[in-house]
């Protein structure tokens with residue numbers, strides 16, 4: 001989809017959104033939101049629960065209206081849209097906006113929870129980086145406790161991906177490249193067709209959401225162990241954030257704290273998802289011994305090397321507060 005078309009589609013959504021909000025109280029603000037993940041699917045659902053919480057608790061103060069998902073705006077454009085104010089608020093993973101904030105690639109390397117990052121000052125560093133380089137307020141994070149995996153249509157003997165063509169995003173790129181894979185970067189919406197046509201032999205994706213997207217039909221194996229930790233972040237355009245009253249900002253912060261508490265539920269959801277994958281016939285390839293070590297060490301080392309090459313000081317600071 002080209003940029004012009006995206007803008008036209010969104011502009012239409014925004015106009016109708018504006019009319020719908022017209023009857024609200026004069027001082028109530030409505031934020032226009034978008035989500036980089038298809039509405040109703042795993043990585044959009046927490047954001048949707050947050051929107052519901054805000055709209056319930058923020059009557060007369062602030063409301064959020066989601067003007068569309070990936071059908072209206074390509075996932076890799078969402079960072080630009082919230083940065084420039086095309087939308088006010090966005091649900092998106094940092095891997096989708098490394099074009100504007102390359103250091104965002106570090107967020108998946110966190111080994112602790114967002115609550116720990118708030119307590120130890122890490123959140124403030126991450127927020128500052130978003131404000132300064134991307135013109136957004138880093139409101140908060142979902143996805144804690146969820147790891148990423150490699151899924152395949154072919155078997156795998158060890159921690160060597162040479163000869164395989166794998167769908168990637170910046171999340172997996174450094175690791176899979178180091179392990180010898182040929183990579184194709186696509187948004188989630190292109191994965192099913194790529195599998196069906198055989199243009200890829202597998203894809204990176206978290207432990208949750210495979211069945212949601214129907215990809216289990218085209219998937220034979222999941223490689224364990226998982227690596228990294230999902231970050232799906234809620235960002236607010238900084239000019240919009242600064243235009244809000246203290247009460248409006250406090251409402252958003254209370255809502256995001258409520259949402260981040262729910263991250264703990266992922267531990268149970270992960271188990272349920274693994275069971276559903278097994279029922280759907282996805283077999284686990286369990287790497288062990290030296291292969292497991294190579295898998296996990298390559299993930300960690302390649303991940304940190306990549307962000308250290310962008311900004312060594314920030315990488316070191318984040319490495320010490322994200323574990």
Ligand code: 173
Nearest residue numbers: 093095169171204205230
């Ligand atoms: O694989 C992806 O599209 C990706 O990078 C991602 C990140 C967070 C949650 C789900 C997918």
